[in-house]
Amino acid sequence: MVTSKLLPRARDNSSMIDYRAIPYLHWQPRLGRNVVAPATVLGEIVNGLDDVEQSINTIVLTEKGSVPTAPEKCTRLAPYIDRRPDVAIPNITREIFDAIRAWEPRIVVEEVKVSTEDFDHWRFPVFWRLRADVTREVRQTIVLLPGERIPGGEA
Numbered sequence: 496m497v498t499s500k501l502l503p504r505a506r507d508n509s510s511m512i513d514y515r516a517i518p519y520l521h522w523q524p525r526l527g528r529n530v531v532a533p534a535t536v537l538g539e540i541v542n543g544l545d546d547v548e549q550s551i552n553t554i555v556l557t558e559k560g561s562v563p564t565a566p567e568k569c570t571r572l573a574p575y576i577d578r579r580p581d582v583a584i585p586n587i588t589r590e591i592f593d594a595i596r597a598w599e600p601r602i603v604v605e606e607v608k609v610s611t612e613d614f615d616h617w618r619f620p621v622f623w624r625l626r627a628d629v630t631r632e633v634r635q636t637i638v639l640l641p642g643e644r645i646p647g648g649e650a
Contacts (some may be wrong), residue, residue: 502583511571517540519540519542519543521542521543521546521547521601522540522541522542522546523534523540523541523546523549523550523573524539524540524541525539525541525549526549526552526553544634545603546627547599547602547623548636550599551595551599551602551621551636551638552636552638553569554568554569554570554594554595554598554599555570555572555591555595555619555621556570556571556638556640557569557596558571558572558573559594560568566595568598569594569598570580570590570594572587572590572591572593572640573591573626574586575587575590576617576640580589580611583609584609584610587609587617588607588608588609591609591619591621591638592604592607594606595621595623600626601625601626601627602623602624602625602626602627603623603624604621604622604623605622605623605624605633606621606622607619607620607621607622608620608622610623612639616639616640617638617639617640618637618638618639618640619637619638620635620636620637620638621635621636621637621638622634622635623635623636645648
């Protein structure tokens with residue numbers, strides 16, 4: 496279920512966004528690269544489970560060292576992309592599992608399965624549950640390595 500909303504604008508009808516009017520504790524602006532919403536509207540936000548899924552996608556698809564204020568944040572997948580599957584899959588699995596466990600405190604990662612889609616395409620199903628979920632329902636987020644991250648890939 497997509498729970499996106501448009502960000503409220505300031506009372507003077509300027510282009511400024513009134514962040515104080517957002518009623519959610521956990522939210523973030525919707526990113527355009529998400530598989531969940533291909534057509535992103537400027538000012539749209541995600542909250543709830545969509546916020547967690549977008550956070551998982553962001554952690555996995557952002558290269559370690561590319562966030563200036565947190566250089567250890569995210570994953571380091573590039574060294575493993577051109578490796579044999581028997582070498583790449585355990586290392587990619589460890590990178591994803593450790594990064595999500597460290598940088599997304601709202602969830603518990605149950606399992607990460609890495610599989611090759613094609614010769615040079617990877618799929619990362621991440622099985623997780625909310626830390627505060629009483630029912631302990633396990634959810635799945637499938638992260639696809641986009642073409643621009645694959646050496647010689649298409650955007």
